[in-house]
Amino acid sequence: MALRHHTLDFTLSAPADTTSTVRGLQSIFQEQEMTETVHDTEGHGYLATYVGKKGRFVILRLHSHGLVTVDLQCYEEDNVAQVDNLLQALENKLESLLKGTITRIKRLPAISRGATVDRYWPTVDGRIIEYDIDRVVYDKDSPYQNIKILHSQQFGNILVLNGDINLGESDLAYTQAIMGSGQENYAGKDVLILGGGDGGILAEAVKLKPKMITMLEIDQMVIDACRTHMRKTCGNVLDNLQGDCHQVLVEDCVPVLKKYVQEGRMFDYVINDLTAVPISTAPEEDSTWEFLRLILDLSIKVLRPSGKYFTQGNGANLTEALSLYEEQLGKLSCPVDFSKEVVCVPSYLELWVFYTVWKK
Numbered sequence: 068m069a070l071r072h073h074t075l076d077f078t079l080s081a082p083a084d085t086t087s088t089v090r091g092l093q094s095i096f097q098e099q100e101m102t103e104t105v106h107d108t109e110g111h112g113y114l115a116t117y118v119g120k121k122g123r124f125v126i127l128r129l130h131s132h133g134l135v136t137v138d139l140q141c142y143e144e145d146n147v148a149q150v151d152n153l154l155q156a157l158e159n160k161l162e163s164l165l166k167g168t169i170t171r172i173k174r175l176p177a178i179s180r181g182a183t184v185d186r187y188w189p190t191v192d193g194r195i196i197e198y199d200i201d202r203v204v205y206d207k208d209s210p211y212q213n214i215k216i217l218h219s220q221q222f223g224n225i226l227v228l229n230g231d232i233n234l235g236e237s238d239l240a241y242t243q244a245i246m247g248s249g250q251e252n253y254a255g256k257d258v259l260i261l262g263g264g265d266g267g268i269l270a271e272a273v274k275l276k277p278k279m280i281t282m283l284e285i286d287q288m289v290i291d292a293c294r295t296h297m298r299k300t301c302g303n304v305l306d307n308l309q310g311d312c313h314q315v316l317v318e319d320c321v322p323v324l325k326k327y328v329q330e331g332r333m334f335d336y337v338i339n340d341l342t343a344v345p346i347s348t349a350p351e352e353d354s355t356w357e358f359l360r361l362i363l364d365l366s367i368k369v370l371r372p373s374g375k376y377f378t379q380g381n382g383a384n385l386t387e388a389l390s391l392y393e394e395q396l397g398k399l400s401c402p403v404d405f406s407k408e409v410v411c412v413p414s415y416l417e418l419w420v421f422y423t424v425w426k427k
Contacts, residue, residue: 069143069182073154077135077161078171085113085129091164092127095156101125121145123153133168135161143179184217188232190417191343191382200225204296209288216296222414224296226265228289231343234265235414236299242267244410244421245338245377253277256335259369261320261362263340264289266301272338273304273313280313281334283320290315324365337366339378344385344392360395363424367401372426376403380420383409389420402427 077083096103101119108114113129123145126138137157141150158174176197179186186200198219205216215227223236234241243249246268253275260268260282272280284290294305308315316323320341339362345355366376380389389407396405405424412419 070180071141071143071145071150071177072180073139073141073150073177074173074175075137075139075154075158075161076171076173077165077169078173079133079135079165079168080170081168082112082131082133083129083135083165083168088129088135088161088164089113089115089127092157092160095153095160096125099123099153123150135165137161143182188227188230190384190415192384196416198222198225205292207288207292209286211286212289214286214289214292216292219414223299225414226289226293226297232414234267234297234300236297237413238267238300238415239271240410241379241412241415241419242271242300244408244412244419245340245379246271247336247375247377247423248408248410251336251375253336257281257333258336258338259283259334259366261324261337261339261341261366263338265293265297266290266305267297268338268340269313269315270300270302270304273310277312282313282315283318283323284315285317285319287317290317321361321365324362324369328365328368332369333371333374334369335371335374337370337374337376339363339366339376343379344381344388356395359392360398363395364399367399367403367424367426370426374425376424378422378424380407380422382415383418383420392422396424 096117099119101117104116106114106116112131115127117125122142124140128136139154162169162172184200184203186198187195188198189195199221200217200219202218203215204218204224205214207214212229217225217227219225219235221237225235226233253272254277256277258272258277258280260280262284263269263282264284264286269280269282290305293301341362342355342359344359370376380392396403403424404427405422408421409418410421
């Protein structure tokens with residue numbers, strides 16, 4: 068059973084008169100047959116809770132610095148019109164009682180808590196976004212990660228790995244950006260894709276008549292899930308892991324890259340779709356930075372002198388993290404130049420940065 072959490076805020080130019088404000092609201096709570104409990108705030112304004120029918124619960128707080136907040140919680144099955152009428156009555160009454168001191172009124176849409184389908188996902192810089200997700204299509208744990216595929220009315224099916232939104236069926240812009248935004252000639256070229264288990268890059272790349280595409284994806288379950296549930300992204304390219312101009316190797320890319328370096332194998336394009344740039348240098352991020360540097364170094368070593376390396380960066384708001392990544396590009400065993408592009412990826416609901424790297 069899910070809970071809907073409604074909020075109503077009044078910002079004031081001066082603290083509210085507690086006695087008159089609370090007395091003025093009593094008739095509304097009495098009509099709702101709600102039982103009042105007043106709490107000791109130890110001098111920090113006024114706080115009361117009200118419990119009513121059908122599990123409705125209201126928190127009324129008059130803050131000492133000039134803010135009045137109302138939080139109303141009700142079960143999802145509660146009558147929407149009745150709950151809205153209660154909120155509107157409280158808003159109208161407070162507007163009348165606080166007239167002359169109000170500088171701002173803000174009422175937000177209800178937040179759904181405890182629902183079967185999670186609609187809330189954070190941006191990379193910590194802002195909460197509510198998606199129009201209406202069902203869970205797939206949810207399983209592989210040996211490497213949790214794999215979810217969620218359905219959005221706007222963005223189609225969305226692949227979510229370990230709680231991070233990876234790709235929606237709407238996100239051709241992501242795939243085009245990480246392949247060079249249509250500025251590259253893939254015809255007759257050797258291409259290496261690192262990761263990319265959703266099949267989006269592979270599906271677009273085979274259309275460009277390359278000589279051979281080698282894709283290294285560690286998680287067979289991601290491939291299987293996307294083959295079934297992300298076909299608007301991958302088409303039929305994952306139906307067979309071996310094709311006329313592509314092969315998908317279900318392996319850890321690090322030992323394979325090291326083997327390619329030893330063998331002297333070279334590629335015209337390396338596309339890294341493994342992981343985004345870490346958002347900080349905190350201890351828990353250290354291993355990710357080390358992995359990123361290793362992949363960068365190995366990828367540049369298997370890149371032909373005229374070749375290019377493509378990768379995602381992270382959200383455009385993470386300027387510090389992106390600067391740290393650009394510093395890493397100056398520390399590789401082979402000197403490189405780079406360019407970057409900012410692209411709006413639909414299901415990310417934020418701007419995303421992509422990098423192109425080449426040998427000097």
